[in-house]
Amino acid sequence: MPAPAVSVIIVSFNSGPLLLQSVQAALGSSLPVQVLVSDNGSEDGSMDSLAGVADRDPRVELYRGDRNRGFAAAANRVLPQAQAPWLLFLNPDCLLEPDTLARMLAVLEDWPDAGIAGPLIRNADGSEQPGGRRREPTPWRSLARVLGLQRLRPGDHRFADFNLHRDPLPDAPVAVDAISGAFMLARRAALDRVGPLDEGYFLHCEDLDWCRRFRDAGFTVLFVPQVAVVHHKGVSSRARPVRVEWHKHRGMMRYYRKFFLGAHPRPLFWLVGIAVWARFVLLAAWLTFERRRS
Structure with missing residues (x-):
């Protein structure tokens, strides 16, 4: 060969x-x-x-x-x-x-x-x-995404999403x-x-x-x-969507701690952490409801 x-x-x-x-x-x-x-x-x-x-x-x-x-x-x-x-x-x-x-x-x-x-x-x-293709998901960009700030200020690069597919x-x-x-x-x-x-x-x-x-x-x-x-996205993860979301949110917090913990004010970091885990709780509840309904 x-x-x-x-x-x-x-x-x-x-x-x-x-x-x-x-x-x-x-x-x-x-x-x-x-x-x-x-x-x-x-x-x-x-x-x-x-x-x-x-x-x-x-x-x-x-x-x-x-x-x-x-x-x-x-x-x-x-x-x-x-x-x-x-x-x-x-x-x-x-x-x-x-x-x-x-x-x-x-x-x-x-x-x-x-x-x-x-x-x-x-x-x-x-x-x-x-x-x-992505920008780096900095804590600020992630917070802006969770709070939907890009919808309030469309076109403002400070609130731009980190995904570039649009x-x-x-x-x-x-x-x-x-x-x-x-x-x-x-x-x-x-x-x-x-x-x-x-x-x-x-x-x-x-x-x-x-x-x-x-x-x-x-x-x-x-x-x-x-x-x-x-x-064909998510073929391996469809059976356990809540577990997948848990690892996704946990991974994001690890990423923030690894690269941004000392580079941003502590209150911003805490606020991002609260927003990330609140998002997970809401998403997990929705996924569980959808699964039981189906």
């Missing part, structure tokens, strides 16, 4: 039939790839469906976990087995086209300072998915604060300097943390709008 140009790392947890589709799509890339699937103790048979693929195709390696250790821990577990100069951290519900990786690497040849890059993330209906799509690659964790293409040399994902996050916000650390190390976080992938 030729040496892989990209090592594709897929973390799975009860990902259903889309896991097999995602692996097969990655194997269909026009570039030579290595596919590493790190499972978090799935019980839905999705890993069993890959066993035959791994037996037939030496490009596929399966790593089964005994329990759910979270995204970052599962991804980091297989890093030592990655052989390529580029590492793609890909969600199991994200489907590549045959030329996706080749087009991304062609762009990155002109951006030697880019340490990590992501494409345009689309929903199944073709619309742009939130999170594919802004006009750029016609060329641009540097952003963060890309989506559904598709993170990292330069191995940059990753070795920045370090692996922070395993203190269980689910959500580890991508924000990583992008921040790439930027702090002097690398560009690149959004590539001319390359698009479809992300």
Whole structure:
């Protein structure tokens, strides 16, 4: 086999039939790839469906976990087995086209300072998915979002949302604060300097943390709008929506403590914490009501 140009790392947890589709799509890339699937103790048979693929195709390696250790821990577990100069951290519900990786690497040849890059993330209906290009969610931006201040002062950049999907799509690659964790293409040399994902996050916000650390190390976080992938969002998390929201809000608070605790007035930090957890309580109540009603 030729040496892989990209090592594709897929973390799975009860990902259903889309896991097999995602692996097969990655194997269909026009570039030579290595596919590493790190499972978090799935019980839905999705890993069993890959066993035959791994037996037939030496490009596929399966790593089964005994329990759910979270995204970052599962991804980091297989890093030592990655052989390529580029590492793609890909969600199991994200489907590549045959030329996706080749087009991304062609762009990155002109951006030697880019340490990590992501494409345009689309929903199944073709619309742009939130999170594919983001400003940093500072405590102030998050508070403004929770309180809906951007609706009161539309057009005021001080109250702008950190998601950029409602802004006009750029016609060329641009540097952003963060890309989506559904598709993170990292330069191995940059990753070795920045370090692996922070395993203190269980689910959500580890991508924000990583992008921040790439930027702090002097690398560009690149959004590539001319390359698009479809992300069938949330396949693994639909069974436990309240638990997912708990980890999302907990991850955001960890992010704030890690990067902003000493940079903002304490009262603002406390107010943000109250707003974040109040939002979680209201959202958890709504999700529980909806689930019981259905």
